[in-house]
Amino acid sequence: MPYRTTDRTRDKKDAKRTAMMQAAARVFAEKGYHAATVRDVVSAAEVAIGTFYFYFPDKETLFVYLYEETADFLLRAIEQGLRRGDDLPGRFAAALQSFVNIATYEPAVVQLLLVGGVGAVPALAESRGRFRNDLADLWQDVLDEALNRGDIPSQNTRLTAQGLAGAFDEIVLHLLSLPEPSLVAAAVIQEMTAFALRSAGYKQ
Amino acid sequence: MPYRTTDRTRDKKDAKRTAMMQAAARVFAEKGYHAATVRDVVSAAEVAIGTFYFYFPDKETLFVYLYEETADFLLRAIEQGLRRGDDLPGRFAAALQSFVNIATYEPAVVQLLLVGGVGAVPALAESRGRFRNDLADLWQDVLDEALNRGDIPSQNTRLTAQGLAGAFDEIVLHLLSLPEPSLVAAAVIQEMTAFALRSAGYKQ
Amino acid sequence: MPYRTTDRTRDKKDAKRTAMMQAAARVFAEKGYHAATVRDVVSAAEVAIGTFYFYFPDKETLFVYLYEETADFLLRAIEQGLRRGDDLPGRFAAALQSFVNIATYEPAVVQLLLVGGVGAVPALAESRGRFRNDLADLWQDVLDEALNRGDIPSQNTRLTAQGLAGAFDEIVLHLLSLPEPSLVAAAVIQEMTAFALRSAGYKQ
Amino acid sequence: MPYRTTDRTRDKKDAKRTAMMQAAARVFAEKGYHAATVRDVVSAAEVAIGTFYFYFPDKETLFVYLYEETADFLLRAIEQGLRRGDDLPGRFAAALQSFVNIATYEPAVVQLLLVGGVGAVPALAESRGRFRNDLADLWQDVLDEALNRGDIPSQNTRLTAQGLAGAFDEIVLHLLSLPEPSLVAAAVIQEMTAFALRSAGYKQ
DNA sequence: TATGAATGAGAATTCATTCAT
DNA sequence: TATGAATGAATTCTCATTCAT
Numbered sequence: 001m002p003y004r005t006t007d008r009t010r011d012k013k014d015a016k017r018t019a020m021m022q023a024a025a026r027v028f029a030e031k032g033y034h035a036a037t038v039r040d041v042v043s044a045a046e047v048a049i050g051t052f053y054f055y056f057p058d059k060e061t062l063f064v065y066l067y068e069e070t071a072d073f074l075l076r077a078i079e080q081g082l083r084r085g086d087d088l089p090g091r092f093a094a095a096l097q098s099f100v101n102i103a104t105y106e107p108a109v110v111q112l113l114l115v116g117g118v119g120a121v122p123a124l125a126e127s128r129g130r131f132r133n134d135l136a137d138l139w140q141d142v143l144d145e146a147l148n149r150g151d152i153p154s155q156n157t158r159l160t161a162q163g164l165a166g167a168f169d170e171i172v173l174h175l176l177s178l179p180e181p182s183l184v185a186a187a188v189i190q191e192m193t194a195f196a197l198r199s200a201g202y203k204q
Numbered sequence: 205m206p207y208r209t210t211d212r213t214r215d216k217k218d219a220k221r222t223a224m225m226q227a228a229a230r231v232f233a234e235k236g237y238h239a240a241t242v243r244d245v246v247s248a249a250e251v252a253i254g255t256f257y258f259y260f261p262d263k264e265t266l267f268v269y270l271y272e273e274t275a276d277f278l279l280r281a282i283e284q285g286l287r288r289g290d291d292l293p294g295r296f297a298a299a300l301q302s303f304v305n306i307a308t309y310e311p312a313v314v315q316l317l318l319v320g321g322v323g324a325v326p327a328l329a330e331s332r333g334r335f336r337n338d339l340a341d342l343w344q345d346v347l348d349e350a351l352n353r354g355d356i357p358s359q360n361t362r363l364t365a366q367g368l369a370g371a372f373d374e375i376v377l378h379l380l381s382l383p384e385p386s387l388v389a390a391a392v393i394q395e396m397t398a399f400a401l402r403s404a405g406y407k408q
Numbered sequence: 409m410p411y412r413t414t415d416r417t418r419d420k421k422d423a424k425r426t427a428m429m430q431a432a433a434r435v436f437a438e439k440g441y442h443a444a445t446v447r448d449v450v451s452a453a454e455v456a457i458g459t460f461y462f463y464f465p466d467k468e469t470l471f472v473y474l475y476e477e478t479a480d481f482l483l484r485a486i487e488q489g490l491r492r493g494d495d496l497p498g499r500f501a502a503a504l505q506s507f508v509n510i511a512t513y514e515p516a517v518v519q520l521l522l523v524g525g526v527g528a529v530p531a532l533a534e535s536r537g538r539f540r541n542d543l544a545d546l547w548q549d550v551l552d553e554a555l556n557r558g559d560i561p562s563q564n565t566r567l568t569a570q571g572l573a574g575a576f577d578e579i580v581l582h583l584l585s586l587p588e589p590s591l592v593a594a595a596v597i598q599e600m601t602a603f604a605l606r607s608a609g610y611k612q
Numbered sequence: 613m614p615y616r617t618t619d620r621t622r623d624k625k626d627a628k629r630t631a632m633m634q635a636a637a638r639v640f641a642e643k644g645y646h647a648a649t650v651r652d653v654v655s656a657a658e659v660a661i662g663t664f665y666f667y668f669p670d671k672e673t674l675f676v677y678l679y680e681e682t683a684d685f686l687l688r689a690i691e692q693g694l695r696r697g698d699d700l701p702g703r704f705a706a707a708l709q710s711f712v713n714i715a716t717y718e719p720a721v722v723q724l725l726l727v728g729g730v731g732a733v734p735a736l737a738e739s740r741g742r743f744r745n746d747l748a749d750l751w752q753d754v755l756d757e758a759l760n761r762g763d764i765p766s767q768n769t770r771l772t773a774q775g776l777a778g779a780f781d782e783i784v785l786h787l788l789s790l791p792e793p794s795l796v797a798a799a800v801i802q803e804m805t806a807f808a809l810r811s812a813g814y815k816q
Numbered sequence: 817t818a819t820g821a822a823t824g825a826g827a828a829t830t831c832a833t834t835c836a837t
Numbered sequence: 838t839a840t841g842a843a844t845g846a847a848t849t850c851t852c853a854t855t856c857a858t
Contacts, residue, residue, distance in 0.1 A: 016818090032323040034238045037852060048819045050856085059853065112323065115332075119236040119320030128319075129381060132374070155402075156395050159375060163399045166374025167367035170336070174366055177333065191363045198359075199371075199403040213837085217842075242828065252844045257829065417858080421821075440731040442646045445848065456823045461850065520731065523740075527644040527728030536727075537789065540782070563810075564803050570786055571779035571807045578744070578778025579771060585741060599771045606767075607775075607811040628839095649831060660840045662835085671832065 017055045019045040024066055029108030033063055033120040064123055070113050071131040077102055078138055088146045088202055093193045095138075100172060100185050107176045114169050136161040143200055153201045164196055171195075221259050224249045225273070228266055233312030237267055237324040268327055274317050275335040281306055282342055292350045292406055297397045299342075304376060304389050311380045318373050340365040347404055357405045368400055375399075425463050428453045429477070432470055437516030441471055441528040472531055478521050479539040485510055486546055496554045496610055501601045503546075508580060508593050515584045522577050544569040551608055561609045572604055579603075629667045632657040636678055641720030645675055645732040676735055682725050683743040689714055690750055700758045700814055705805045707750075712784060712797050719788045726781050748773040755812055765813045776808055783807075 023044035027036045038059050042049050056062040081095030103110045118128050140161035146152045175181050175188050227249035231240045242263050246253050260266040285302035289295030307314040322332050344365035350356045379385050379392050431453035435444045446467050450457050464470040489506035493499030511518045526536050548569035554560045583589050583596050635656035639648045650671050654661050668674045693707030715722045730740050752773035758764045787793050787800050 032326070034324060035326075038854085039852075049854090050819050051817085053854070054817070115319065116323030119316065120238060120324050122236070122239075132378070155398070159392070159395045160399055162374050162378055163371035163396070163403075166370040166372070167403075168370070169374070170366050170370025171363060174336070188363070191360050192367070194359070195364060195367045195403060198405045199367075199399060201402045213842080220842090241826085253829085254831085254844050254846095255842080257831095258842065258844095263828070417821080424821090440734070442732055443734075446850080447848085457850085458823050458825095458852085459821080461852095462821065462823095467849075523727065524731030527724065528646060528732050530644070530647075540786070563806070567783060567800070567803045568807060570782050571804070571811075574778040574780070574782025575775035575811075576778070578774050578781070582744070582774055596771070599768050600775070602767070603772055603775045603811060606813045607779075607807060609810045650833085651831075661833090662840050663838085665833070666838070 014055075016045070016047055016051060020047065020052060020055060021062075021066060021069075024062055025070070025109055028063065028066065028116075029106075029112045032112075033117055060121055060123060063117065063121055064127055067113065067117060067124055067127050068131075070109060071127070071134070074099070074102060074110070074113065075131070075134050075138065078135070082138065082142055088142065088151055088200065089193060089197060091142050092196045093189065096168065096189050096192050096196075099168060100175070100189055103172050103176060104181050104185060107181070111173065111176065114173060132162075132165065135165045139164045146200065146202070151202060153203075155201065160200055164199060167195065167199070168192060220249075220251065220255070224251065224256065224259060225266075225270060228270055229274070229313050229316075232267065232270065232320075233310075233316045236316075237321055264325055264327060267321065267325055268331055271317065271321060271328055271331050272335075274313055275331070275338075278303070278306060278314070278317065279335070279338050279342065282339070286342065286346055292346065292355055292404065293397060293401060295346050296400045297393065300372065300393050300396050300400075303372060304379070304393055307376050307380060308385050308389060311385070315377065315380060318377060336366075336369065339369045343368045350404065350406070355406060359405065364404055368403060371399065371403070372396060424453075424455065424459070428455065428460065428463060429470075429474060432474055433478070433517050433520075436471065436474065436524075437514075437520045440520075440524055468529055468531060471529055472535055475521065475532055475535050476539075478517055479535070479542075482507070482510060482518070482521065483539070483542050483546065486543070490546060490550055496550065496559055496608065497601060497605060499550050500604045501597065504576065504597045504600050504604075507576060508583070508597055511580050511584060512589050512593060515589070519581065519584060522581060540570075540573065543573045547572045554608065554610070559610060561611075563609065568608055572607060575603065575607070576600060628657070628659055628663060632659065632664060632667060633674075633678060633681075636674055637682070637721055640675065640678065640728075641718075641724045644724075644728055672733055672735060675733055676739055679725065679736055679739050680743075682721060683739070683746070686711070686714060686722070686725065687743070687746050687750065690747070694750060694754055700754065700763055700812065701805060701809060703754050704808045705801065708780065708801045708804050708808075711780060712787070712801055715784050715788060716793050716797060719793070723785065723788065726785060744774075744777065747777045751776045758812065758814070763814060767813065772812055776811060779807065779811070780804060 020041060024036075024041045027040045027044055030036070031040065038052055039049060041062075042052050052062075056065075077098040078095045081098035082091045084094040085091030113131075117124050136158065138161075140157050143152065143157040143160055147154070147157060171188065171192055175185065178184065224245065228240075228245045231244045231248050234240070235244065242256055243253060245263075245266075246256050249256075256266075260269070281302040282299045285299030286295045288298040317335075321328050340362065342365075344361050347356065347361040347364055351358070351361060375392065375396055379389065382388065428449065432444075432449045435448045435452050438444070439448065446460055447457060449467075449470075450460050453460075460470075464473070485506040486503045489503035490499045492502040521539075526532055544566065546569075548565050551560065551565040551568055555562070555565060579596065579600055583593065586592065632653060636648075636653045639652045639656050642648070643652065650664055651661060653674075654664050668677075689710040690707045693710035694703045696706040697703035725743075730736055748770065750773075752769050755764065755769040755772055759766070759769060783800065783804055787797065790796065
């Protein structure tokens with residue numbers, strides 16, 4: 001998912017800012033935070049280097065923006081997926097479908113989000129924490145609902161949610177490492193769903 | 205008497221190499237790959253900068269060594285844990301105990317292993333792939349054994365293993381982010397075990 | 409008003425580039441390629457070190473540029489000298505006058521061109537080959553013309569031209585090693601001319 | 613001509629010193645003074661780095677030794693050639709034969725002597741001056757003798773000698789740049805001799 | 817707003833040299 | 838004599854950032 005204009009970028013007229021964010025997404029995904037230079041970003045966006053500093057205070061801040069917007073985008077997509085289903089299996093399947101769609105469409109950006117960046121940018125630790133938390137919230141909400149309905153046994157739904165978030169990342173990252181992810185995506189989604197249901201103790 | 209490479213000399217050399225590796229582990233864990241300079245490492249190890257380049261070809265190679273040794277160490281610890289138990293619950297519990305022990309003892313290094321470094325060092329992508337693979341192998345072996353015994357239902361044990369590996373990382377990283385991990389470690393291990401057993405579909 | 413690349417800006421840029429080249433010529437001539445540091449060059453040019461790398465890709469490339477421009481300058485001066493005379497003696501005398509003028513005016517740079525640099529900069533081997541070739545071409549052209557006019561006997565004019573090029577270098581370098589080159593320059597030019605005429609077998 | 617034991621190396625038992633000098637000749641010829649490291653030299657000589665500093669005060673001094681011994685060797689070979697002939701043509705031909713022999717046998721070392729090194733090692737300027745002087749002395753002696761015999765017209769034999777020294781260098785270096793120097797060596801020697809005789813004004 | 821020339825702190829790395837053994 | 842581990846000054850080059858235009 002290349003950078004997409006969210007509420008954070010109000011000014012829709014501002015094509016340059018958007019161009020730079022999109023360029024940054026590409027460049028950071030391709031080279032990693034440190035290897036990617038501000039010059040790479042502005043070259044890709046076809047603006048001058050001075051322009052960069054008119055729109056962003058510095059390279060690190062841009063990266064944090066990018067991380068957060070990418071995280072937001074993914075969270076929202078998963079959230080919408082969860083709403084699409086009506087029972088636990090349907091919700092898991094739809095949400096994982098969304099996740100995998102995005103991951104196969106923009107593998108580099110997703111990888112950056114899931115394993116890159118952290119460690120490179122200290123300021124990101126906090127953002128990452130928030131992202132993982134929000135992600136767990138998402139899964140926990142459906143689990144709690146299922147718990148209330150009596151579809152899953154009593155458990156620490158927070159921990160289950162965290163476990164699922166980690167499990168999905170691992171499986172999706174492995175999927176991306178295959179030569180043709182799209183060929184097996186459907187099967188993987190199905191098995192991930194089965195895994196998730198077992199993890200939650202879903203009966204029948 | 206001409207200079208001889210005595211045992212004493214060799215021992216001293218090994219000791220210095222080890223000291224530098226340990227110093228590097230500390231420094232990289234604290235600052236991340238890029239922010240940590242070779243000068244930081246040699247200061248921490250109390251040797252001259254030239255000494256660094258006598259032992260290691262460059263900063264990146266040292267980092268890869270460090271990553272691989274840390275990964276090996278963790279893998280071996282988990283493997284030993286798995287051998288300690290006799291049924292699936294016992295094995296999971298013992299292996300997770302080992303994992304959590306190491307993570308709480310050397311949180312920074314484990315964090316570096318699990319979320320740092322990748323992206324910063326291209327050469328690490330391969331090492332990381334191998335590590336995740338080996339880790340999945342470990343969990344898969346016990347799952348396959350349980351499957352053969354009829355303790356868990358038919359399933360794609362590879363995918364379950366990957367899911368567990370990712371789930372454990374996420375939960376342990378979250379544990380490390382708490383103010384006093386050791387206070388809840390025992391409870392978390394127990395719940396992770398329960399999660400793992402459910403994920404595998406373990407009956408009874 | 410957005411920034412525009414005006415003529416004034418461009419001129420200033422050219423001026424800075426030229427200043428750096430001249431500073432580099434001085435520094436390299438004084439210290440030799442390796443002993444001269446990029447810092448020496450930028451100090452002499454009174455710019456920051458980053459400015460150097462804005463104008464030139466690296467130290468070696470600058471040196472090659474410098475070598476080639478100096479070689480060009482010398483070649484052009486000799487060529488003009490050759491055109492000034494009308495017969496062989498007149499042409500030799502005028503060309504050698506030009507050569508010696510430049511050599512006494514910029515002794516260090518000429519020495520750098522004739523004996524420095526090669527060996528230090530592998531990339532220079534090719535440039536040097538081209539320079540010696542062009543130089544031989546110059547002398548050969550006049551020799552061939554004299555041969556056609558019947559002023560000199562049949563001979564391998566290429567080899568004669570190479571010999572003259574080498575001979576002039578040696579004599580001029582020796583001249584530069586004297587305490588007061590300018591005092592004997594006129595006499596040396598005359599004797600070099602006589603040497604050259606004999607070498608070509610010029611009659612009368 | 614790899615380094616050969618002269619009176620400068622009295623101690624013929626000292627195989628290590630000789631090995632290092634020969635290794636140095638090879639290494640410097642191949643890489644140039646600065647690119648060649650002391651480590652390269654000792655590796656090639658198969659001794660330890662400490663040993664180097666037992667035999668030579670430093671890298672620069674070794675290089676000067678090498679330059680001087682190589683120069684000596686070449687001078688002596690030319691001198692012997694000059695003695696082999698009995699008239700000017702015979703002497704020139706024999707001396708040039710010696711020069712070309714050495715040059716084709718050890719091209720890299722001769723190139724190092726003729727165009728390398730200077731500029732890299734300030735201390736070499738003096739050695740080079742002495743070498744060029746000695747070389748001119750050699751040619752001048754035969755010219756003076758010919759002058760006394762009345763074989764050549766009155767002239768500044770010093771300048772002629774310098775010119776010849778330079779001319780020969782240029783022609784030989786060009787010869788070495790050809791793909792198969794040995795195939796044309798004989799013809800080049802003959803033409804160089806003719807050139808030299810014309811330059812001296814030798815009659816008939 | 818937009819530009820890009822200019823800056824310089826700071827990083828990795830090299831390599832001649834020393835010296836305890 | 839001989840060794841090679843250890844040193845650290847010195848060098849090249851990068852790149853985020855500034856600012857006059």
